[in-house]
Amino acid sequence: MPHVAMVLTPGFQFLALGAQAAFELANVVVEEPFYTLGIYSVEGGPVASSSGFAVPTEPLRDAGTVDTLLLMAGLMPPPLQEASTLAELHAAAESARRIAGLCTGAFLLAQMGLLDGRRATTHWAYARLMRDGFPGVRVEDDRIFINEGKVWTSAGLTAGLDVVVAMVEKDLGQDVARSVARRLVMHHRRTGGQSQHSEMLDLAPSSDRIQKALIHARTHLSNPLTVEELAEVAALSPRQFSRAFRAETGQSPAKAVEQLRLEAARLLLEDTRHSLEAVAREVGFIDLRRMREVFMRNYGQPPQALRRMMRTA
Structure with missing residues (x-):
């Protein structure tokens, strides 16, 4: 025992x-x-x-x-x-x-x-x-x-x-x-390799409507996640939603969705053996080229380089 x-x-x-x-x-x-x-x-x-x-x-x-x-x-x-x-x-x-x-x-x-x-x-x-x-x-x-x-x-x-x-x-x-x-009502089990940084925590909206839209986005990353889709979840018009979203998070909906996709992609690269194409598809990037552009802009390295580095570690 x-x-x-x-x-x-x-x-x-x-x-x-x-x-x-x-x-x-x-x-x-x-x-x-x-x-x-x-x-x-x-x-x-x-x-x-x-x-x-x-x-x-x-x-x-x-x-x-x-x-x-x-x-x-x-x-x-x-x-x-x-x-x-x-x-x-x-x-x-x-x-x-x-x-x-x-x-x-x-x-x-x-x-x-x-x-x-x-x-x-x-x-x-x-x-x-x-x-x-x-x-x-x-x-x-x-x-x-x-x-x-x-x-x-x-x-x-x-x-x-x-x-x-x-x-x-x-x-x-x-x-x-x-x-x-x-x-324990843990929203999801976090693996050891997961980053301490949380995009959802950084966005930290103050209203339930915007929070609900963000949760929908994170759990439906393979969707297009247009402003219209997120606005419908928040029960607002697209114009009202965009204005409220930026006021509460400091970002546009499109930028926030991109960051959520980036975070999810990095986690998949760390914890799975999915191909880069499968990762891009699962988190909703248009294609691998688009995912690579986002990785380069945020991390200064392509996704395959980050995966090699994490596996070496």
């Missing part, structure tokens, strides 16, 4: 605790206590969160045999830990089957030297700080999570759920992981 030990450090962010929900729900899905869970700190006792509330913890030395070690920190990267703290964390990490630094928890792994020579990620706002502070780490700041052997690192706090669902998939299979994601 794999034991999951979540280790808190002072100032941890409460949202990080939500990662345990995926393990709990996996137990529900398989209808047996497959995982056991525990919350620990190096010394034990109450640990104060970034919001001031404390959570009771057990001493890490009492955790017994740990299968999965999750290290959680706060909204800011943790300060350099004392040598004795790092030694105890390192001992637990060495004996665990797998370890994960969630969000800024990746800095704890870096302080222990466990990321040296490895690819790793963290919240995009602190990627440069990790790169400068730990030159031996191959920091990739545009990834949701990265799995290098037994070591996992993730981006911002919500990416911790993506990591844990991926772990559940490795342990219990795709069907269980999909069911867990559904119970």
Whole structure:
């Protein structure tokens, strides 16, 4: 029965605790206590969160045999830990089957030297700080999570759920992981290679009508997605829709649709073996030539070059 030990450090962010929900729900899905869970700190006792509330913890030395070690920190990267703290964390990490630094928890792994020579990620706002502070780490700041052997690192706090669902998939299979994601009401499961950047988040419309049109666009990229089509979804005239869309997003509908297609195409290039022609067709580009033009304009490289680079990584 794999034991999951979540280790808190002072100032941890409460949202990080939500990662345990995926393990709990996996137990529900398989209808047996497959995982056991525990919350620990190096010394034990109450640990104060970034919001001031404390959570009771057990001493890490009492955790017994740990299968999965999750290290959680706060909204800011943790300060350099004392040598004795790092030694105890390192001992637990060495004996665990797998370890994960969630969000800024990746800095704890870096302080222990466990990321040296490895690819790793963290919240995009602190990627440069990790790169400068730990030159031996191959920091990739545009990834949701990265799995290098037994070591996992993730981006911002919500990416911790993506990591844990991926772990559940490795342990219990795709069907269980999909069911867990559904119970968590995750809009879609994000793969490790997916960018931390979200075009939908950047657009951030304020009205439900424009939001509804954008969701329609993202889920129907193979459609022409004309202004008329999107305006109908938003229950506005084409002229009203275009004016409202630009006012709320700062972009024209056509530009926004192009960016959504670009984002979807990049994800398909990372996570599938579809031909370039099939990718272009699936995300709604007129043809491969058009997709190549958009890639060159936004990334300075053609899609095939990006695919080679990602496969090499």
